[in-house]
Amino acid sequence: MTDYSEFTSNLPAPAASPARLVAAQHPGNLAAIIGRIEEAVEEETASIRNNPAFDIKASNARKSRYLYELNRAIKGVDQPDLLAEHREGLTRLRQKLARNEAAILAHLNAVKEVANLLKNAIQHAEADGTYSAGQFGWAQP
16 A cells, blocks of 8 residues: 655645534534433433432433534534524533532532531541540640
């Protein structure tokens, strides 16, 4: 196989990458990506609320992968009309993400509350008075 790089090294870079051309040629891809993200976010929101054994780490990885796909698809779309066509889907996704954020924050607050209860229980168990300063008369009332 012949290497033509020495002949093509001075040529300008292509105007659009293949990924941009694919996204521009297939505008339905953007709608499909938005739909997949919506589905993943809805599933995560419902699972956080109802399933204590839900794997949030795997769900987060899936959402990150979809966000990457969305960013690539949007970068490939230079036409404002095409983005306007998907504005409704993007607005719907934003609303679902807001509900998802509220569920995640509630979950984190619950975890924090349980951690505080455990911390207080441990401190109470360790402070049984055996080695407290008050037992030795050092503490001033």
